[in-house]
Amino acid sequence: MAKVIVVTSGKGGVGKTTTSASVATGLAKRGYKTVVIDFDVGLRNLDLIMGCERRVVYDFVNVIHGEATLKQALIRDKRLANLDILPASQTRDKDALFKDGVEKVLNELRKTHDFIVCDSPAGIETGAVMALYFADEAIVVTNPEVSSVRDSDRILGILSAKSKRALDGDDPIKEHLLITRYDPNRVQTGEMLSIDDIMELLGIPLAGVIPESQSVLTASNSGIPVIHDEVSVSGLAYQDLVERLLGEEVPIRFITPVKKGLFKRLFGT
Amino acid sequence: MSILDYLLRKKKKTASVAKERLQIILAREHIDRSGPDYLPELKKDILKVVEKYVAIDYDKIQVTIENDGNCEILELNISLPDFAGGTTAAMNKVRKA
Ligand SMILES: Nc1ncnc2c1ncn2[C@@H]1O[C@H](COP(=O)(O)OP(=O)(O)OP(=O)(O)O)[C@@H](O)[C@H]1O
Ligand SMILES: [Mg+2]
Numbered sequence: 001m002a003k004v005i006v007v008t009s010g011k012g013g014v015g016k017t018t019t020s021a022s023v024a025t026g027l028a029k030r031g032y033k034t035v036v037i038d039f040d041v042g043l044r045n046l047d048l049i050m051g052c053e054r055r056v057v058y059d060f061v062n063v064i065h066g067e068a069t070l071k072q073a074l075i076r077d078k079r080l081a082n083l084d085i086l087p088a089s090q091t092r093d094k095d096a097l098f099k100d101g102v103e104k105v106l107n108e109l110r111k112t113h114d115f116i117v118c119d120s121p122a123g124i125e126t127g128a129v130m131a132l133y134f135a136d137e138a139i140v141v142t143n144p145e146v147s148s149v150r151d152s153d154r155i156l157g158i159l160s161a162k163s164k165r166a167l168d169g170d171d172p173i174k175e176h177l178l179i180t181r182y183d184p185n186r187v188q189t190g191e192m193l194s195i196d197d198i199m200e201l202l203g204i205p206l207a208g209v210i211p212e213s214q215s216v217l218t219a220s221n222s223g224i225p226v227i228h229d230e231v232s233v234s235g236l237a238y239q240d241l242v243e244r245l246l247g248e249e250v251p252i253r254f255i256t257p258v259k260k261g262l263f264k265r266l267f268g269t
Numbered sequence: 270m271s272i273l274d275y276l277l278r279k280k281k282k283t284a285s286v287a288k289e290r291l292q293i294i295l296a297r298e299h300i301d302r303s304g305p306d307y308l309p310e311l312k313k314d315i316l317k318v319v320e321k322y323v324a325i326d327y328d329k330i331q332v333t334i335e336n337d338g339n340c341e342i343l344e345l346n347i348s349l350p351d352f353a354g355g356t357t358a359a360m361n362k363v364r365k366a
Contacts, residue, residue, distance in 0.1 A: 146287050153295050157302050190282025197288045201295060 002110035005117050005245070006135040008159075010151030012122030014143045015180035018216055019238070020119035021049040022227035023139065026242030028083035029227075032114040035074065038088035039131035040121040041096050047087045050077065051223025061089035064101035070108055079228070084113070097130045106134050124158060133164050137174040137245075139207065143181045144193040149201055152177075156202065176207035178241065183212045184257045195255060208241035210234050211254045300332050304343070308332075315345060323349050 007020045017040075024036035037060060038046035047053040052075045058068035063086075070086075077083035086105075089096060109116050120131035132138060138159055142152040159173050160166055166173075179198055186192040199206055215232030219225060227242070229235035233254045240250045301309055312332065319325060329348035334341060 146291060149291055150294060150298075153298065157298075161302070187284070190284050193284050193287055197284065201288070201291050 002113055003115050003136045004106060004110075004134055005115060005137045005139060006120055006132045007117065007139045007141060008120040008128065008132050008155050009122065009141040009148070010124060010128075010155040011143070011148045014141050014148050015210065015216075016122075016141050017045050017049050017119050018220070018226065019139060019141055019178060019180065019210075020046060020117050021225040022235075022238040023242060023245070024083060024115070024117040025050075025077075025080065025225040026227050026239060027115045027117070027245075028077070028080040030242065030246065031082070033082045033112065034115040034117065035084040035086060035109055035113045036117040036119060037086040038119050039097070039127055040119065041088050041127055042090065042093070043121065044088040044090050046119050047075075047085065048223060049220055050085050050225065052078065052085055052087075053223070056087045059087045059089040060105070061096040063105055064097065070105060097127060099130065099133065102130050103134060124154060128155075129158065129162060132159060132173075133162070135159075135163060135173050136165075137176065139176045139178050139245075140202070140204065141178050141180055142198060142202070144179060144183075144187070144198060146193075149193065149198060152202055156204065175204040176245065177202055177204045178208045178210065179206070180210040181212045182209050182255065184255050188257045195252075206252070207244050208237060209252050209255055210237045210241070297332070300334060304332075304334050308343070312345065316347070319347055326350070 005023070007016045007023065009016050017038075020036055024034050028034040036046065036050070038044055039060075040046070041061060044056075044059070047056050055075050058073035060073065062068040063070050063073045074084040074086055077085060106116060118131045118135065121127040132155075140152050140155060140159075142148050156175065159175065163173055165171065177199065179195060182195070183192055187194045195206065195209060211233050213232055213234040215229050216226050216234050219229055219232075219235075226232065226235050227238040230239075237254055240253060243250045316325060316330070325347055331344075331346040333344045333346075335344070336342075
């Protein structure tokens with residue numbers, strides 16, 4: 001059975017697209033046929049993070065409106081043969097997505113793929129609701145910061161009230177908390193909400209902690225999802241996340257403060 | 270305050286301030302979500318009426334919804350400013366069958 005996983009947050013800029021790219025890549029690396037869909041209509045960015053921006057011809061909205069076939073719009077990842085990207089359109093208005101159209105595309109993808117990862121736009125408007133509506137699982141991306149935690153809580157409310165599973169009375173969407181841009185040193189000095197604080201506030205199981213790390217920027221600069229970077233803490237933390245999503249028990253790493261030596265200060269993490 | 274007090278005084282860490290604030294606001298927003306759709310409007314209307322008589326400290330309003338089997342009880346606690354020797358709390362209860 002194919003699984004639809006939405007990566008959502010409410011708040012903008014917390015790491016949804018970074019996470020979508022790495023989770024999709026990680027699942028494909030593990031051998032699952034995976035597709036990652038950009039729901040951010042008008043603000044396409046997933047293509048850049050996946051490094052396929054120059055190969056975009058047709059997009060998600062074209063497919064929904066019958067202007068292109070799914071096959072024409074899917075972009076095969078250049079590193080992994082079992083990974084596809086469905087880009088968002090750059091021009092159309094937000095109402096370009098509608099439920100029946102999205103459902104048709106998802107149902108078609110369910111036949112050919114094991115995992116469908118949906119990169120949600122920020123906010124709680126149409127685009128975000130479309131991205132989460134058909135989800136089986138949700139990764140709620142949260143930064144250790146007040147407004148992000150509050151917005152994650154609002155998104156959790158929407159997942160449990162307005163999603164298809166909620167409205168149909170099916171089993172609820174399986175929720176995963178992902179804390180990103182975590183800085184153990186600042187947590188230790190009492191300047192940043194801790195993992196326990198956030199878990200207590202949001203009350204959903206923790207699926208991963210991605211530390212604040214410079215390699216995320218390096219990865220996006222070069223269009224290679226950070227999970228490919230096997231020497232960076234964030235790359236490894238994303239690998240752990242993927243394993244947990246697949247049901248494996250993996251301890252959380254990189255959450256204890258590190259003393260920054262001269263070397264690290266000079267060369268970064 | 271003595272110098273010793275001053276030196277020993279611990280500044281409250283901002284992370285725990287953040288947590289406390291979030292606990293309060295999330296609890297409030299959960300009530301608004303879990304209650305009937307008209308709850309936010311009802312709350313505003315009730316407050317408007319009370320405000321005709323006294324100034325309300327919006328920090329000190331508490332709303333709870335309890336379900337005791339066959340009916341839901343909405344409780345709105347509004348702390349009134351000092352009067353009659355400092356008593357507080359006016360209670361409005363709305364019962365819904
Ligand atoms: N773990 C991390 N460490 C450092 N920087 C990060 C980390 N995760 C994300 N970022 C940076 O944060 C910024 C926002 O990331 P991203 O685009 O993934 O967020 P988003 O939630 O998709 O944003 P939007 O809501 O606009 O779609 C980017 O510049 C990215 O490089
Ligand atoms: Mg994004």
